[in-house]
Amino acid sequence: MSAIRVIVWKEIKDMLRDVRTLAAIALLPLFMLPLMSVTSLYAQGLQPGVVAIINYDSSTGFVWGVNITSADFIRGMREELERNGFSVVHNITHYVDAMVIVREGFACNVSSFTERSFLEVIKSLGSSKADAAENIIVNYVNKYNHMLATLKVLELGSAAGVNVSVDSVLNPVKTRVSVVGAGGAPVSYEEALRVYIARFLSFSLIFVTTPSTAYITDSVIGEKERKTLEALLSTPIPRHALIVGKVVSTSLIGLLTGFTNALGLLLFAYIPSLFYGINLFHLIPASVMTAHFMAIYLSVLSSLALVTPVVIRSGSYRAAQAFSMVIISIASIVFFISLYVDIEQLSDVYKATLYVLPYTHASLFIKYTALNMPQNALLHLAILILVISSLVYLSIRLFSEERIIYGRT
Amino acid sequence: MAIEKSAVTLRNVVKNFGRVRALNGVSLEIERGIIFGLIGPNGAGKTTLLRILATLLKQDDGLVEVLGFRLPQDKYHVRKHVSYLPEDAGLYSRLTGWENLLYFAMLYYDKGSKALEVAELGAKISNLSERDLSRKTSEYSKGMSRRIAIARTLMIGSEVVILDEPTSGLDVFSAYSVRRILRDYVKNHAVTVIMSSHNMIEVEEICDEVALINRGLIIAQGAPRDLISTYGGRNLEDVFISLAGEVE
Structure with a gap:
């Protein structure tokens, strides 16, 4: 020893x-x-992402008593992006990480019961912020889709004279996840x-x-x-x-x-x-x-x-x-x-x-x-x-x- | 352990490194209490022979006994009675001179007080000042490092001390200082020193007996003066050249 x-x-x-x-x-x-x-957090703060939203739409729509305009859609998206640290511009005068194009007829089509609208998202190659911007935009569009679908379900239900639960039409299957331990008992x-x-x-x-x-x-x-x-x-x-x-x-x-x-x-x-x-x-x-x-x-x-x-x-x-x-x-x-x-x-x-x-x-x-x-x-x-x-x-x-x-x- | 007259006995020792035969049947008898010199050119087998005696290598054939202990079987016993200074031996550069001495003392002696006593003897043998001893050895000159290395080998009080080229690469003053340390130590202690050297004048000056080795064979053995008178020449160098030349 x-x-x-x-x-x-x-x-x-x-x-x-x-x-x-x-x-x-x-x-x-x-x-x-x-x-x-x-430093990576700080650097991320130093490099705000820039998203350009270009609106070519001048149409309007109407669902279940609510006016649908692309201006409202864009305002919501802009707020969401800005809340996550992005700058939003409406014309391309300098570098942007991503570009969102709202085509003519957007509001009209999204309000329709037979048509769909396409939103174009173009990402810059090699941009670290583009993926983050895409996630925010997709999440926002999902929420917007849900809001529009809810209005449409209510309008259809009303027209058919049926009492409709929006969730049972849009989300008939609900997932409930829980985690259990080795003995089968649920854990927090x-x-x-x-x-x-x-x-x-x-x-x-x-x-x-x-x-x-x-x-x-x-x-x-x-x-x-x-x-x-x-x-x-x-x-x-x-x-x-x-x-x-x-x-x-x-x-x-x-x-x-x-x-x-x-x-x-x-x-x-x-x-x-x-x-x-x-x-x-x-x-x-x-x-x-x-x-x-x-x-x-x-x-x-x-x-x-x-x-x-x-x-x-x-x-x-x-x-x-x-x-x-x-x-x-x-x-x-x-x-x-x-x-x-x-x-x-x-x-x-x-x-x-x-x-x-x-x-x-x-x-x-x-x-x-x-x-x-x-x-x-x-x-x-x-x-x-x-x-x-x-x-x-x-x-x-x-x-x-x-x-x-x-x-x- | 029976008291052997010889410190070292070698009989027909053979050592190969792959296809290279480093020792080709070496037989040698080294008496106790003498300074024994092993001289020969590079690659003659000096270091291999010393490493076998220091228990670092095993011979392939032949008999090796140190103080009556047979190698390699009794290597743990031999290590207690033998200390070895390899050629170009390094020091632990981040330790001080004193710590280098103390470390080796502790490797030999379990008791702290005895280890301290031995390290103090080492400090005395090295003849370095207290200030120098408290400096890291990375700051030492080559001569100072060698003095610590020699002191580290001698202070243990081993019955057999093996020194491989102890003055190699040193300037005249440092080499002189090392030789003086060695002579002073041997004068006061009953110890057998086995040293190798290229420097035949040095060997002639301090060794009681020498063996000339060439191509893994001992070509002559005896007191320097006897060898000179037997084979002729002014010094050992002449003897070696005349004998090695015959072998060539």
Whole structure:
């Protein structure tokens, strides 16, 4: 144990003194990710979208006692667009993100019981605001359609002498959605949202694997490159102490960088959520947050445990880094999948493949904690710890002084 | 452990790296308490031989014994009694000179007080000022770094000290300083030093016995003066050139 402490003492001292690298890896994401969020919101505010609405219509219509004019239709659309930060113009003298054309006969046709009107929306290629404008316009047109359909249903009902319920004509099928938990009991909207947040937290683990693999590569192969390795290996320090010491110390730094990365990502999502009036942190219970932090550390350890057996048998930095990149990519795939896919609902072949990877269990540990299923959560936690321990043991067994000094012999 | 007269015994040691034969049946006996020099050109097998003695490489064939312990089987025992300075040994550049010494002391000694005592001895051996010892070694000159590396190897108090090219790449003053450290240490401690060098004059000056190695074979062994008188020439360099030339 004391031998491990000696290695950890030196490694931590060494890494903490590399302030620039530490700042770049650990602190930068903490500031950069929220800054990206703020600047993108600010930049969006700086770049108001412009929509041109061109009206060629001079017709009028009449439905159920209400005058229909394109001027009213356009006024409503204009208000909707302006409420969402768009500028609306009625002639094209400079760049516009989207253009809406109201053709002649619009009001007459929309009031008719036999005709339809077409509204033309033209978007500028490459405009980031055009899609947002399209959504607003389509939503507004849907509301306008519903209003017109309601008037027409009432008028037809009146003409036929039938007592009409507008909803039973326009929306005869109504959808009611509810979410139930594992036991079949309904859960609240907040509880359902927590599960989605847990998926997002699993996804955020994507950022924690990179720094730790870089550190372990430097910790082992760096010793070789800096010519300190041979002297170290000739000492009586037990090999298990050397490997465990290096894994533990790099995992602590990896943990720090993992925290700052994950925190930076949470802030990245949290800042815009405030604009929509949602307190994201309020929705994450302490148990899920704790599970998330445990998953960060265990994911860091998983990466180290996966990379170490190869690093200690790599002859060069490049070979070790290439393998580290493979591990990081695998981790990224698992965490990305966990954002969209229920791993446990996949076919047995896919499931078995994913179960081999420790990252899957980190993701499922967070998921089951969020679902308040402690037994399942603990099962995946135990598997995760078992896989990590086995891999570290494998590293100790594979350690060869000759291999690490000379590479492949 | 039986008390062996020899510090190191090698019998027909062979080491290959792929198709390259680095050691081609080396046999050698090194007595305890002497400074033993291993001299030879680049690629002769000096570093390979020293790495085998330092437990970093395994021989493919032949017998290797250090202080009566057989290698590679007893490597954990050997590591407790042997300290090794590789060629161009680096230091941990973000640690201070003192921390470099303390780290190695802690790798050998569990007890903190003993490790401190050993590191203090290392500081004394290095002959660097307290101010220099508290500086990061990234700020050191090559000579200062080598003094710390030598001190780190000697302070442990190992029975066998292996030094691979301890003065290589140093200027005249730094090389002199390293030799002085080595001589002073050996004078006061019962230790066997095995060192390799390109510098035959240096070896002649400080070694009690030398072995000349070429193409993985020991071509001569003995006290420098004996070798000079046996093979003729003004110095070891002449001896080596005449013997290596015969081999060529």
